[in-house]
Amino acid sequence: MPVEIDIAHLARLARLDLSEAEMERYQAQLSVILDHAARVQSLEGEPEVEVAHPLGFVNAFRSDTVTPSLDRDEVLAQAPDSSAGYFVAPPALET
Amino acid sequence: MNSNELSLTAAAAQLRDGSLTATGLLESVLSRAADTEAQLHAYLTIDHQGAREAASVADENLAAGIDQGPLHGIPIALKDNMVTRGLETTAASQILSGYKPPYDATVVSRLRSGGAVLVGKTNLDEFAMGSSTENSAFGPSYNPWDITRVPGGSSGGSAAAVAAGSALGALGSDTGGSIRQPAAVTGVVGMKPTYGTVSRYGLIAFASSLDQIGPLTRNVEDSVLLLSAIWGHDSLDATSYSGKYPEPGSGLAKGVDGLRIGVVKELAGEGYEPEVEGAVHAMVELLEGAGAQIIEVSLPSFDFALSAYYLIAPAECSANLARFDGIRYGHRAPGDTTEAMMSRSRSEGFGPEVTRRILLGTYSLSAGYYDAFYGQAQRVRSAIRADFAKAYENVDVLVSPTSPTVAFKAGERTADPLAMYLSDICTIPSNLSGHPAISVPIGVDEQGLPIGFQVMAPALGEPIMYQVASVVEALAGFSARPEIAMVAS
Amino acid sequence: MSWEAVIGIEVHVELATDSKMFCGCAVSFGADPNTNVCPTCLGLPGALPVPNEKALDSIIAIGLALNCTVSPQSVFHRKNYFYADLPKNYQISQFDIPVCVDGYLDVAVDGDVHRVGIERAHMEEDTGKSTHIGGGGRIDSAESTLLDFNRSGVPLVEIVSRPEIHSAAQARAYAQGLRAIVAELGVSDARLEEGSLRFDANISIRPAGDSELGTKVEIKNMNSFRSLELAVDYEIERQIQSVESGGTIVQETRHWEEEAGVTSSMRSKEGSSDYRYFTEPDLVPMVMDEAWVDRVRGTLPELPHARKARYVAAGLDEALARVISGSDPVLRSLYEDTLRAGADPRAAANWTTGEITAWTRRSETEPTAIPLSGSQLAEMLQMIDDGTVSNSAAKEVLDGVLSGEGDPGDVARSRDLVQISDAGELEAVVDAVLERHPDAIVALRAGETKVLGFLVGQVMRATQGKADPKLVNEILRNRTTST
Ligand SMILES: [Mg+2]
Ligand SMILES: [Zn+2]
Numbered sequence A: 001m002p003v004e005i006d007i008a009h010l011a012r013l014a015r016l017d018l019s020e021a022e023m024e025r026y027q028a029q030l031s032v033i034l035d036h037a038a039r040v041q042s043l044e045g046e047p048e049v050e051v052a053h054p055l056g057f058v059n060a061f062r063s064d065t066v067t068p069s070l071d072r073d074e075v076l077a078q079a080p081d082s083s084a085g086y087f088v089a090p091p092a093l094e095t
Numbered sequence B: 001m002n003s004n005e006l007s008l009t010a011a012a013a014q015l016r017d018g019s020l021t022a023t024g025l026l027e028s029v030l031s032r033a034a035d036t037e038a039q040l041h042a043y044l045t046i047d048h049q050g051a052r053e054a055a056s057v058a059d060e061n062l063a064a065g066i067d068q069g070p071l072h073g074i075p076i077a078l079k080d081n082m083v084t085r086g087l088e089t090t091a092a093s094q095i096l097s098g099y100k101p102p103y104d105a106t107v108v109s110r111l112r113s114g115g116a117v118l119v120g121k122t123n124l125d126e127f128a129m130g131s132s133t134e135n136s137a138f139g140p141s142y143n144p145w146d147i148t149r150v151p152g153g154s155s156g157g158s159a160a161a162v163a164a165g166s167a168l169g170a171l172g173s174d175t176g177g178s179i180r181q182p183a184a185v186t187g188v189v190g191m192k193p194t195y196g197t198v199s200r201y202g203l204i205a206f207a208s209s210l211d212q213i214g215p216l217t218r219n220v221e222d223s224v225l226l227l228s229a230i231w232g233h234d235s236l237d238a239t240s241y242s243g244k245y246p247e248p249g250s251g252l253a254k255g256v257d258g259l260r261i262g263v264v265k266e267l268a269g270e271g272y273e274p275e276v277e278g279a280v281h282a283m284v285e286l287l288e289g290a291g292a293q294i295i296e297v298s299l300p301s302f303d304f305a306l307s308a309y310y311l312i313a314p315a316e317c318s319a320n321l322a323r324f325d326g327i328r329y330g331h332r333a334p335g336d337t338t339e340a341m342m343s344r345s346r347s348e349g350f351g352p353e354v355t356r357r358i359l360l361g362t363y364s365l366s367a368g369y370y371d372a373f374y375g376q377a378q379r380v381r382s383a384i385r386a387d388f389a390k391a392y393e394n395v396d397v398l399v400s401p402t403s404p405t406v407a408f409k410a411g412e413r414t415a416d417p418l419a420m421y422l423s424d425i426c427t428i429p430s431n432l433s434g435h436p437a438i439s440v441p442i443g444v445d446e447q448g449l450p451i452g453f454q455v456m457a458p459a460l461g462e463p464i465m466y467q468v469a470s471v472v473e474a475l476a477g478f479s480a481r482p483e484i485a486m487v488a489s
Numbered sequence C: 001m002s003w004e005a006v007i008g009i010e011v012h013v014e015l016a017t018d019s020k021m022f023c024g025c026a027v028s029f030g031a032d033p034n035t036n037v038c039p040t041c042l043g044l045p046g047a048l049p050v051p052n053e054k055a056l057d058s059i060i061a062i063g064l065a066l067n068c069t070v071s072p073q074s075v076f077h078r079k080n081y082f083y084a085d086l087p088k089n090y091q092i093s094q095f096d097i098p099v100c101v102d103g104y105l106d107v108a109v110d111g112d113v114h115r116v117g118i119e120r121a122h123m124e125e126d127t128g129k130s131t132h133i134g135g136g137g138r139i140d141s142a143e144s145t146l147l148d149f150n151r152s153g154v155p156l157v158e159i160v161s162r163p164e165i166h167s168a169a170q171a172r173a174y175a176q177g178l179r180a181i182v183a184e185l186g187v188s189d190a191r192l193e194e195g196s197l198r199f200d201a202n203i204s205i206r207p208a209g210d211s212e213l214g215t216k217v218e219i220k221n222m223n224s225f226r227s228l229e230l231a232v233d234y235e236i237e238r239q240i241q242s243v244e245s246g247g248t249i250v251q252e253t254r255h256w257e258e259e260a261g262v263t264s265s266m267r268s269k270e271g272s273s274d275y276r277y278f279t280e281p282d283l284v285p286m287v288m289d290e291a292w293v294d295r296v297r298g299t300l301p302e303l304p305h306a307r308k309a310r311y312v313a314a315g316l317d318e319a320l321a322r323v324i325s326g327s328d329p330v331l332r333s334l335y336e337d338t339l340r341a342g343a344d345p346r347a348a349a350n351w352t353t354g355e356i357t358a359w360t361r362r363s364e365t366e367p368t369a370i371p372l373s374g375s376q377l378a379e380m381l382q383m384i385d386d387g388t389v390s391n392s393a394a395k396e397v398l399d400g401v402l403s404g405e406g407d408p409g410d411v412a413r414s415r416d417l418v419q420i421s422d423a424g425e426l427e428a429v430v431d432a433v434l435e436r437h438p439d440a441i442v443a444l445r446a447g448e449t450k451v452l453g454f455l456v457g458q459v460m461r462a463t464q465g466k467a468d469p470k471l472v473n474e475i476l477r478n479r480t481t482s483t
Helices: A007-013 A020-042 A072-076 B008-017 B022-040 B048-063 B106-113 B156-164 B180-186 B220-230 B274-289 B300-323 B338-349 B352-365 B371-391 B417-424 B428-433 B462-476 C053-065 C168-185 C225-244 C290-299 C304-313 C318-325 C329-340 C345-362 C374-385 C391-402 C408-414 C423-436 C438-445 C450-462 C469-481
Strands: A086-089 B043-046 B075-079 B117-122 B169-173 B189-192 B213-217 B260-264 B293-297 B397-401 B437-444 B450-456 C003-014 C077-080 C090-093 C100-109 C112-125 C129-133 C144-148 C155-161 C197-207 C217-222 C253-257 C262-265
Touching (some): A020 B300, A020 B417, B022 B043, B075 B106, B117 B156, B156 B169, B169 B220, B180 B189, B180 B437, B180 B450, B189 B220, B220 B437, B274 B293, B274 B397, B274 B437, B300 B371, B300 B417, B300 B428, B352 B371, B397 B462, C053 C100, C053 C155, C168 C197, C168 C225, C168 C304, C197 C225, C217 C225, C225 C262, C304 C318, C391 C408, C438 C469
Parallel strands (some): C217 C253
Antiparallel strands (some): B189 B437, C003 C155, C003 C197, C077 C090, C253 C262
């Protein structure tokens, strides 16, 4: 089956700012890979989808105890922009 | 023989009988690196100062009678997708260039407390996505056996360093074969443990349900030693196994007499180099001669493994790499709005293979395609687990080539993603099943390029996997070392 | 034509655990920015989540309190969307197998009870906080965004109602009912002003009697019960007017503007959103077996609906039972002490919810400080019963006890409120009255019984209301029938 790919939509969902040329290239490569990947659809039978850990264990929890947090200066030292203990980002424009 | 050529076990012995110091050992490793890095580019960062301090502490402690264990004073290299506090960690991506993590990965703290000397951070395909280490944002690594060829990937830097002697052992990560395939094409031993036995805390995630850290070493015994130092339950990783761990080396001296060894029918034929198949076939006969019962096994679902992998791994990666948005760390591009800044930072920061996989994973998870792609891939994964379970009713281990080919030429497959993906055809099933698997060098082809032999075992089957691997190693008698043509650097 | 509003409400409840949902950072409101953060809740490369077991106990408790089924097995999913205050750019949440499903909450609006179905309650993590500066707080004119991740990873329970709410008043009652329950369970601080409860409403309208649903609009940013009620009311009206004036409703998210009292479109990208849910591979499945659920059930306090049933069984009518079972814990225990001291349930309930509650309001006293014991209240009710004091005098007695003048008996005596029940004493008073009103006797004998009331009134006045009315009536009858 020919897979249809809305590459612009994918780039938007993934927050990637791609040029027209890049989009064309990726679109072509994706359709080759997806055509091959579509083989999974010809698997015989309908085995249950396995969500369990390969070692089959469940219920891995932590007890509700407070552990030390990171030093703020060490954390903010890695930030591209920060001020007065905050990370700073450009405005969120909802459009 | 220079001390940088020693096995972990031999070096550990000499450190204790006083014929070798950790500092001396480190210096021979550092000078080997100085001689070879220009050709190999195995390392992204060599931590001269940190390593020298660790080495002298190791010497003082030993002198004071404090023995921190088998890795005490041993120079180990780390793939650069394991975070090291205060030491640049980039996962070979532009987006993390200059990033200094505020914490150590669990494997890193375990190595430190075991007295190991961390030499530096090795090169990889960006975010471990690749099979040649050519996808590094900071330039490719090359194969010590032929510097016009790739060292495999994504743990190519770790493999090259161990093969070249610029580390005695290294850690890599294996999501679809990224430890075993580079080990195979560089003539070293590379092992992927049972999923959940080595903590992923501090491993920069590629595909969380497949990623596993493991050792690259010069021989099987060293592999056992390094694995023993890093595995075990970690409360910081919810997928970390908290039950009883076997003694991985318990089968080392036992031989293969009476063992049932399954040869995987699906991992042969078209696309496999005759010399690789020939060497693997010869080793199977040697194993039979050593008393093993050889059984041909068919696992039909393996035919879908590669396809399923290239849906599942990118899907997880598309979410795992979403956090790189230019806000809290890493590269930030200018932008008038958060969204514009994020999108620009990401497209500037990620290389083509990573971008491709993010798009691929976004596709297979997106509305309307999920069931036909991601959902169906999960079914394949279940079928593969089922096929393995069925096979292990009749055999103790499964064997195959590690890689269908020997090391290929740099640039040969970069234009064709699908051809590149085929390099992992033999290794991917064990990632999808979460089972342990190891690659052992069994010889070289007529061009003198190493060939790897893969031994797969059921979950927590490390002892029997190592038992067979050590026999393979003995039967192969592989002891060749690469001759690296020195060029003035 | 008449319209029916169809409303579904999503409530996010912040749990009051010591540490966060997936890491050991402290949960604390109002700390310095980015001081309660670690690799996990900052989404640093390589960090991993480990779930807080206490938070799961809490959501199970909430589920049980809301009559939900606790799923035997449940898993976490990743909900993928990019936002500056979401560190991993996905939220660890739940999708098709939430911890709790299929419950309900009964809400009462002016006496009548309405059952609101609860579709699910699931576990998730909170985001950080964005402060948009430079634009008077308006998101779309901000010049930059300040990010604080102290709240990132705080455990959240999202409770999703079925679209079975039909008025703003019901919406408010539902939200208040949920708040009462999480407060009672002690699983949340339940402080709306600190955002520990947050409401979103999905609202649509349809012609009354129609069965299919109209286009729904999601309303956000209501931070008090009052603004929830106002916002829902406003939105219902807006939709009715736009439809009746020939417009159509567009599916969108609208923002409640507290000051302006209106909802306004957020121009959001809901249309293009695709959350790409998939099972969280960093976590293993959860199995909530009988033992676990029973352990949590064992820790539950008595909840309003159970308490109400108990009161009805004890002889209260529905309405009173609902009021008192939902009332302040201190008032409730006063009520129960009073019963234990042998008082009649109905009388005790009436006085507790009436006079005593009124007194706390008048005297601006916290219910915790009511200077009245159950046995004192019971004693007073007994005095009314056996005619020692009249109903009206009892109010004075109560006031005296509440002002610390001693037990009801002492107050009745010291304030001289005890009824005159001595026949001889009263006959004298009656005769005196009759002498002053001979014509009244004539009228009575002529059968004008309404005069009787007048005479009783005269006697009461002569005794400053202390005469026992029953007795006075008796005496008057005797006097006026015989000669
Ligand atoms: Mg939510
Ligand atoms: Zn944290």
